Amino acid sequence: MSAPLLETRNLMIRFGGVIAANDVSLKIEAGRNLAIIGPNGAGKTTFLNICTGWIKPKSGQVLFEGEDITPLPPRKIVRRGVARAFQIPQLFTEHTALENLLISAAAREGMRHPLRDLSRVPEREEMMHLLEMVNCADVAHRTVDELSEGQRKLIDIAVALALRPRLLLMDEPTSGVASSQKHKIMEILIRALAEARVTSVFVEHDMGIVGDYADEVAVWNAGNVQLRGTPTEILEHPDVIRDVIGEVA
Amino acid sequence: MSIHSDAGAMSRSPAEKETRMTAGTWLAIAGLVLLAAVPIFAPSLQLLVNLALAKGLAVLGVTVLLRAGQVSFGHALYFAVAAYAGAFLLAAWPGADLLVVLLAGALGAAVSGLLVGLFVVRYRGIFFGMLNLAFSMIFWSILEKFYHVTGGADGIRLPRPSVLGMEMGRHDFELVLFWLTLALVGGLGWFTLRWLASPVGQLFRTVKTNETRLEYLGVSPRRALLSGYLLSAVLCGVGGAIMGVAQGVVTPEYAWWIRSGEMVFIAVLGGAGSVPGAFIGALIYEFVRVFASAFAGDVWQMLLGGFLLVIILFAPGGVVGLFERVTRRGAAKGEEAA
C-alpha cells in the first residue's frame, strides 16, 4: 500500500503550560474529506499550523506523500501541494477577487511571463472558472474589502485551490458566516473540491455541517485525537455528545 | 493614508480601465513632448528641468517601495553610490562615454542595493525605514571621513564624459544629456508601470496587504520585497548618476538624510505610489524651491515639513490624487447633466 497523503508522527508542542499537541499521530488518506472537531483550545488550529510549517513542533514529524516536511517553511510545503485556507480570510485587500486568484496562479506558475500585465495572463480563463465554481464570478472585479464575509471565505478557499494543491487544510470554513448561509457555502465548497480532486481537512464547530459533509471525523481533545470514525459513529458517541456537542449547544 | 489605494481604479470595469489607460498614455506622451521642447523654447529652464527629472527618477524608486507599503528614509544612499561610481569611473578613465558612466552608476546602485537589500528586507515599517536611514548615514560618514579617496566634504569633480566617442562642447553636451534624461524618464517610467502591473510586481505589492497569504502561496515575502527594492535602488542610481554628470561635481551631501527625506516628501507630494506623480512632484518641487529660495531659503525644510503634514493629514492622495478627485467630480457632474 502506498504512503498516506499526509501523516504525522508523535507531534508534541506546548505553549506555556498548555499542551497544544500531545503525541499526535494521524494518517490522512487521499480522496476523503476529514473533519476535525473538538472544544476550543484542544489544539485544532495548532495541528493545521504544524502541518503547514507555520509552527515547528518540539518533537515529532510531518510527512507528506512519505517525505519528511517538518523542517520546511510554509512556502516550501505549499509548493509540494499542501494549501491552506484560514479562519479569518487572508486576502490581498487592495486587489479584486479575480486579481487575488491571478496572483495565486502567478505564484504557482513561477513568472513565466514576467512583464505581461497580470490581467492578461493565460491563466485568466482558468481563474474565472474557479470563481464560478465558488459562485463568486459576479464579484470578480470588486475589491475583496467590499465583499461579504461569506464571499471572502470562499475566495480565500479559491485562492488556495488556484495553487492546484493535492491537500487543502481549512480552518473553520463556515465560521463568521450567517447560519442560513453555512450549508450553501459547504455545498459550493464540497463540489469545488470534488471537481478539482482535492483532499481536504477542515476544522468545524457546526455538527450539522460535519454530519452532512465530512467523510470522516477526528475528535480533538487536550492536544490529541480522542476518537476517529465516520460521522454517524462519532456524532452518536456518548463521549462526543457529552464533551463536544454539549459544549457547542 | 492608504498610500495610494488602487481600490477605485480596480473596481472599475476592465473596459473603462482600458480607456483610462490610453488616455493616461496620451497625457504622458504629451507631457514628454512638451518637456522635450524646453531647450528650444525656454533654454533658461533646461538645467532646472534636467535636475528635476533626475531627482524624479530617484523619487520613482521611493515610490516603488511605497507600493509595497514601505518607506525608506535612506534612498539617497543609492543616489550617492551611483553618482560616486560615475565620478570614480570618470577619474580613472577621463572622457568615458556618457552611457558607460550611467551604466556604472546603475550597476553600483544595483550591487549596493542587493547587499543592503538582503539585510533590510527582513524588516518592515519602522525598522525598514530607519535601517535604510542608518545605511545612508554610514555611507555619508565614509564619504566624509575617507577624504583621501572620496575628497571628503569637497567631493569629486566629474569631467565631461564623451558621447558615442565624440568630445562635446558644454552646450551640446547639456542638450544631449537633457534629451537622454527625458528618454530615460519615459523608458524607465513605462517599465516601472509595466513591472508594477506584472505578476512579479503584483506579488511585490502584496507585501503591503498580506504577507501571510503570500507565504502560503509558496512565495518568499522577502524575495518579493527584494525584487522591488533592487528596482528602486537602480532607479535612484540612474537619477543620481545623471545628477552627478549634470552638476559636474558630487559631494557627500548626495547621501545626506535631507536628500532622502526630500525624495520621500516628493513621492508623497506627487501622490504616494503614482508613477507620473513622481515626476510631476519633482518638477513642482524644484520650481517652487528655486523661486522660493530667494525669500524662504532659511525656512525651506520647515515649509516642506509643514506641507508634508498637511498632505498626510488632509490630502493623502497627493497631487495626482487631488487631480483625480477633481476630474472624477467633474465627470460625475457631466454624467448628471447628460
Added chain:
Amino acid sequence: MNLTIFLLALFDGIAYAALVFIVALGLTLIFGVMRILNVAHGSLYAIGAYATVALTGFFLSLGLAPALSFPLMLVAAILVGILLGGPIEWLLLRRIYDKPEVLQLLVTFAVFMILEDVQRLVWGTQPYFEARALQALGNVTVFGVTYTVYQLILLPAVALVLLLGLRFFLRRTILGKLITATTEDREAAQSIGIDADKVFLLTFIVGAALGGLGGALASPTTSILPGMGADMIVLSFAVVATAGLGQIEGAALTALMIGLGRSFAVYVWPEVAVLVPYLIMVLVLLVRPEGLFGSPAARKI
C-alpha cells in the same frame, strides 16, 4: 595599548554611553508605550542642548554661580518635554494612532524637518560652546589618568538613576502600572477607566524631556551645531534596535557596548569610529533580527 590609553578609552566610552542611553531611553519609552518611533527625538535632543546653553549663558551673565547650570539643564529638559513634546502628541500624533505605521513615521519625520529649521532660525549656524558646568565640577585622577568629574561620575550616575528610577516607576507605582496596562491592551485599559489619552500624553512628554535632558547634559561636553540632532536620532535608534525596541534595561547594556566600541575604535582606528555603532547594530541584527533582548512577535492566524 598601554594602561593610560586603555583607561582613557574606557572613560570616554562610559561617558558617551551614558549620554546616548539617556536619549535612547526616551525613544524606547515612547515606542514601548505608544508603538511610535519618534524621528523628531533627535531634534528634541539638539534643542535641549541649545536651550541649556541659552539659559546658562543668560543667568551666568547676571553673575550667578556656575553651579546653577545643573538645575538649568533640568529646566531645559522639562521645557522641551512640555513645550515641544506636549503639542506634538496633542496636536499631531493623537490624530494618527490608528493609521499605518509608515504614516506615523512620516509624520514624526515631518516634525523632525520642521524642528531642524527652527533650531537654525533661533540659534543660527555658528557652533556654541558652554563648558562652565564641566569646569565647575573639576577633575578626578584614577590610576594616573585625569578625567572630568562631570563625565566620569555625574553622567553615569544620572543614567543609572534614570534607569533604576524608570524601572521602579513602571513596576512599583500605580501610575507606572497604569502605563504598562495601557501598553499591553489599550482597549482593556480604557474599559476599566484608564484615560489612555492622558497616559500617552504623559509618556510622550516624559520621553521628549529625556531627549532634551540628553542634549542638556551633552551641551558642556561638545560643540553645539546644526546636524547634531540627525546624528543622534540615528545613533539612538541603533542603540534601541540593537537592544530590541522597547527594552529599557537592554538599551542600557547596548549603549555601553556601543559607547565602548566606539571609544576604543577612536584610539585604534579613528576613521571608522563613527561606523562602529552601526557595525555592531548590523552584526547583532543579522544574528538576532529582533535585537538582543527583543522577542519575535508570533502572528496569530
